[in-house]
Amino acid sequence: MSAREIDAPIFGTAFQAELDALFRWRRDVRRFRRDALPGGLLDRLLETASAAPSVGLSQPWRFVTVDDPARRAAVRADFEACNAAALATQDETRAANYARLKLAGLEQAPCHVAVFVEPDPAQGHGLGRRTMPESVAYSAVIAVHTLWLAARAHGIGLGWVSILDPSRIREILDVPETWQLVAYLCIGSPEIDAVTPELEREGWEKRRSISIVAR
Known part of the structure; x- marks a missing residue:
């Protein structure tokens, strides 16, 4: 049977409700248990992430699993330096709150995955990105979000660490210079599950209602 002849699945109201719950329970996790993931689960999650849509079917994401203790230590050192610099930019009313936040689970998370993008991949033959080349990076972001939801569906937490120097991380992981x-x-079993974002629980910011502009 060809792909065109396969009947599309029908997602009923029960599945739709569970999917909505999945979106709401997806959290940026910073507090992990050190337990290893079940064997083969990370590979399956990354395979699911690779099913994400991409501009021109270019699949520009590049996954790098980081297991070497020395490389992990170097990443943590870079985070600490960047975090200290970020703290120094906070005004007096925010500095104490910022210093109290836990902004990464680099020490506890059993799995580290760096996601890079190849900005001009041969795959896809340039389709759809001449006028919006940034769509290549956006495609990699969609793959990250797909991974995030897939992990949550397995009860696994994911934390996105952005307080890093991209050039230094590329150097630490010894990847091609073209990769961005x-x-x-950070990926692993969360210490706690909460429907409210941690930054909201810690008083940093509140989630706001949706804003839609009509034209």
Whole structure:
């Protein structure tokens, strides 16, 4: 049977409700248990992430699993330096709150995955990106979000660490110079599950209602 002849699945109201719950329970996790993931689960999650849409079917994302202790230590050192610099830019009313926040799970998370993008991949033959070349990076971001939801569906937490120097991370991980860092991810079982974002629980910011502009 060809792909055209296969009946599309029908997603009923029960599945739709569970999907809505999945979106709401997806959290940026910074507090992990150190337990290893079940064997083969990370590979399956990354395979699911690769099913994400991409401009021109270019699949420009590049996943790098970071297991070497020395490389992980170097990433943590870069985070600490960048975080200290970010703290120094906070005004007096925010500095104490910022210093109290836990902004990464680099020490506890059993899995580290760096996500890079190849900005001009041969795959896809340039389709759809001449006028919006940034759509290549956006495609990698969609892959990250797909991974995030897939992990949550398995009860696994994911934290996106952005307080890093992209050039330094590329150097630490010894990847091609053309690759651009999109995300550094910590993955593992969360210490706690909460429907409210941690930054909201800590008083940093509140989620606001949706804003739609009509033209």
